Amino acid sequence: MAPYESDDSTNAGEADDLRSGRRKAARYVVPVAVVGVAAATIGLVPALADSGDPSLPKITAQQLIEKIAKSDVQELSGTVKVSTDLGLPNLGGLESGLLSGAAKGRDGSSADPTSKLTELASGTHTLRVAADGQDRQKVSLIESAAEYSLIHNGKDVWGYDSKSNEVYHGTADQAGGKKHKDEVPATPKDFADQALKAADDTTSVTVDGTAQIAGRDAYRLVLKPKHASGTTVGVISIAVDAKTGMPLKFTLTPAGGGAAVVDAGFTQVSFARPAASTFDFTPPKGAKVTEEKDKAGKGGERSHRTAPSQKDLGKSGAPKVIGKGWNSIAVIDSGAKGGIPSSSGKGNLSGFIGSLGDHVSGKFGKGTVFSTRLINALITDDGKVYVGAVTKDALVKAADAGR
Amino acid sequence: MSRAESLTVRAPSPLWTFGLLRSELVTTFRRWRTLALLGVLAAVPVLVGVAVRIETKGGAPSGRGGDGGGPAFIAQITNNGLFLVFTALAATLPFFLPMAVGVIAGDAVAGEANSGTLRYLLVAPAGRTRLLLTKYVTTIAFCLVATLVVAVSALAVGALLFPLGDLTTISGTQISFADGLGRALLMALVVTGSLTGLAALGLFVSTLTNSGIAAMATTVGLLITVQILDQIPQLHAVQPYLFSHYWLSFADLMREPVYWDDLVKNLELQALYAAVFGSAAWARFTARDITA
Secondary structure (H helix, E strand, C coil), X not given: CCCCCCCCCCCCCHHHHHHHHHHHHHHCHHHHHHHHHHHHHHHHHHHHHCCCCCCCCCCCHHHHHHHHHHCCCCEEEEEEEEEECCXXXXXXXXXXXXXXXXXXXXXXXXXXXXXXXHHHHCEEEEEEEEEECCCEEEEEEEECCEEEEEEEECCXXXXXXCCCCEEEEEECCCCCHHHHHHHCCCCHHHHHHHHHHHCCCCEEEEEEEEEEECCEEEEEEEEEECCCCXXXXXXXXXXXXXXXXXXXXEEEEECCCCCCCEEEEEEEEECCCCCHHHHCCCCCCCCEEEECCCCHHHHHHHHHHCCHHHHCCCCCCCCEXXXXXXXXXXXXXXXXXXXXXXXXXXXHHHHHHHCCCEEEEECCEEEEEEECCCCEEEEECCXXXXXXXXXXXXXXXXXXXXX | CCHHHHXXXXXXXXXXXXXXXXXXXXXXXXXXXXXXXXXXXXXXXXXXXXXXXXXXCCCXXXXXXXXXXXXXXXXXXXXXXXXXXXXHHHHHCCCHHHHHHHHHHHHHHHHHHHXXXXXXXXXXXXXXXXXXXXXXXXXXXXXXXXXXXXXXXXXXXXXXXCCCCCXXXXXXXXXXXXXXXXXXHHHHHHHHHHHHHHHHHHHHHHHHCCCHHHHHHHHHHHHHHHHHHCCCHHHCCCHHHCCCXXXXXXXXXXXXXXCHHHHHHHXXXXXXXXXXXXXXXXXXXXXXXXXX
């Protein structure tokens, strides 16, 4: 850019004025062009980067499932993005307050994994995972200018909440690092394991082409309930890494359509061994350390708090299960009359929670249905709870039949 | 300065640019206004440090400190004074730092016009583009100095009031004090980078008007507006394009390994703002009639 001659328009004639006016206006093309180029880049680069689906040798669904089962990835590190949209009523910060409030109790620590990871039940979160063998794993929940890390190293399980500078300490053989991880599925592999466990003869399993996830070639495995009449589960799609057989992305779309209920996928993954220092943890000076106590009394409570996405996937535990495959419904006899969920506990909340449900009646009597986009629950007035990834009608039918 | 030489030479030598820049820098940093702004910025870490110190004097660290909010990292200050640097940056970045930058950037051209010195600056064969570039570089230099003032003041206060030593990253791993200092410096640079977009915006506003006060007020007003817009959840679609959206990403430098995604987005966004508003300022400034 040549320096502008500031004196060239002082004594200009009318024609010159017009020309220089046009030239002046022309300068504004530069910022406009910059905006245009930026907008085009933002719009086009993702489209260009999506270089199409990779071509991989054909594989049958059976082979692919075996590949997942055989997959033995011991060392990895990566970033996972988890979005859950259960269609819970938007209560702003309230629901997380309720969740963690219920979990925390009086003496709880904000670094307690059970209270922290329930946050994953709604919204979009970024996690970093690292693993080096069976004994050393780390999951970190990325927050704004803070992080919650759950570190399993040998026999120690550490939870560190950098925001409040609180530390939670447990031991692996008492609590089990695995167990902590299982409570809330976070990585695509956790979700995929749950889904495949539930996949039986009521499920159609197909391989549907390939995809590129986090820069790696992957097969896409699609699970569909065969008799889709009763269930709210539409399609489950799992992207499986072609080389290692590790699930890289898990998407669950509800039968009702719309956005995915659960969408968990690696945005970046590496199968190199993470640095050993990743798993070292010493509580920082001055941090408040909470030791894990015997949680026997809290066990029952804990099962209510786990993310509902887990319950439907065939992992009902103690409650009686009616139906089969995707249409299965768990029946819990809470014994509490009045029809208000015992799990919500707090008396002053029951009225509020009751107002969130739909009132239904049938041969079984009266009850309240609480629905999300995936899980529906019917709580009858005589205290029975029917829960499943099924439609409201299927719940009522099950309740009628249960009488 | 080589005034005699520049009068005879029509096309100014490259050295003239440095002479211009040096005189700009000296003028800017000698102003009482600038010194007062830097003083305010230096006082913020002192305030935060003393407040945390008094709060935790009873011995019990405020374990719940992180629950209610407060600037990032505030819970860790009592364990390691270095965290005061991070806290101070997190506390000043949303408002104090950009406000100071808005004042300097808004004043850059409009202030000269206001006091009637702009035309004399242009009579000397500086060239408008060159003058504008010099003004922008001076503003960026102020961004850097202001950030360093906050960081150094915080480090001094942190070292005085709290212990120093190895520190725990927010990912739970430990790094040495030297590594921590390096990261603090890197953070200061990232924070400086975060302000470049606003500096360009302020410079553009400054070329629009002949009133220095109006330009400063507009820039700071825009800053506040954008900060508010960034808080409204319903606007999440446009928020990634607001210049302040990724400002706090400098905290990602305290993760182990460093989480670069947002940091890179932040710097890209600042570069975009600098390019758009820098070129708009150029278009405006080189085309307008200088009457004052």
